[in-house]
Amino acid sequence: MNFSQWATGARQTIEATLEAALAQRQPRDLGRGDQVLHEAMCYGVLGGGKRIRALLSLAAGEVVGAPAPWCAQVGAAVECIHAFSLVHDDMPCMDDDALRRGQPTVHVKYGQAQALLVGDALQTLGFELLAELPAPAEQVVRLVRVMARATGLQGMAGGQAVDIAAVGQSMSQDRLEAMHAMKTGALIAAAVEMGALCGSPSEQDLSALRHFSEKVGLGFQVADDVLDVSADAQTLGKTPGKDAAANKPNFVALLGLEGARGYARGLHQEAIEALAPFGGRADRLRELAHALIERTH
């Protein structure tokens, strides 16, 4: 099975896990309200996205021989957290985006009040999926702790707060990296760690995987900044350098386009090196690192 086949199958598994979780939580038909919320949650979390984080959980589980169904459920939980952050990010008081993957965003389609509740309830669903995992309780508690730390004040939410305050500010490379480590890196790292925690990783395993995640998460962001410039330049009607135009600190502004490309390649290399102790068991993680950093879209 090549990577593309594996990824397609894995995405189907994640989609089915999320669909089942939502199907099990049917609204109670007390007027239209909770039916709309249920429908809007499905709209917000199903049927789209690359499921990068869930694939990382599955691939990290393979490294330590963890049960694949547990990794899928954990991956689905992380995707709930990711989807909740997108729904809230798109709202007018944040990035005010009307489209995501070519479709109207949740608040455009269902209104802002529902979008707020959709994000809230998707975060909850993420934790609920962890609590329902049929794994030993010690493992479940550790998973909840890891996901909560990655999601809250010292992870994703904190990184977003830094990002909001950073518009129009200059930022050193160290601070830019620390911001991204919180804003996107924390949940990516949690996805990897949580996949591994579905098995019985040694402290050395976890340490190597954390090193891998750190490099992949940062490389992913640098690649994003490169694409923001180079992909847009090929698209008529779009301003090249959207982040730069929005006055957001970014790696291309700091390092130049070629410098940022070289930096991403180096991070990719370091990520691959971190996986050396795992041999062939980490092949899916290697392929994912390649797909995330050397991507063209």
Add this chain to the structure above:
Amino acid sequence: MNFSQWATGARQTIEATLEAALAQRQPRDLGRGDQVLHEAMCYGVLGGGKRIRALLSLAAGEVVGAPAPWCAQVGAAVECIHAFSLVHDDMPCMDDDALRRGQPTVHVKYGQAQALLVGDALQTLGFELLAELPAPAEQVVRLVRVMARATGLQGMAGGQAVDIAAVGQSMSQDRLEAMHAMKTGALIAAAVEMGALCGSPSEQDLSALRHFSEKVGLGFQVADDVLDVSADAQTLGKTPGKDAAANKPNFVALLGLEGARGYARGLHQEAIEALAPFGGRADRLRELAHALIERTH
């Protein structure tokens, strides 16, 4: 120690638990952003409120002889969920309230983007507090499951969605009660159940406590609707019947003022009867039921 002394001490314990949780999560000083989020989270969750839900957790813990520090941490987690819901509820796209307890609401003081993140991060903190509880893992997992179910689509968030859609609609008493059971009842019931789950309750204990919570949660809401009319009528410059004026279904509209008062008294009585098996161990719960339903403010 009388009820008032107990409640004062309990509130101080909850406040200290929340303060310590936030003090342990200091921002990393990456520009102003996460400092502001930290400050706004403190503003949103500390220094106010009756801490009804946390008191219920502590009182329910007393019934089964659960360790009080665990009940306090569980109560603090529930208060994080309650505070998150208030911060989001107050936002312009929901109830658009500028004041809460006489102070500017979070979005008025810190802006809507921060308010959105404050709510998000307070929900996360609630789950993080559970995951950090030094109790056996089986108990912790059960606590996470109970709190998640009460918070999400089939609990608080679902009830809020029903409430949004109910403005201007007529609603039978059954549906109105089912809506409140989700919107406010679910978290009140979770607070009670979670306090008990810090000990080793029997299924009979849990069943009696659930019956108690159902009556108390509903009685609390009926009392709220009564106060909405009777308290406001004494306050010049305020329209008596705020919910009625907002075209929201409510118990006074359905039952009349005296009918609603009688209904609340009956619910209070049923709640007290549900506690009969516990004898004196449930005295704090009895006093809380009295305070919640027979309140005058």
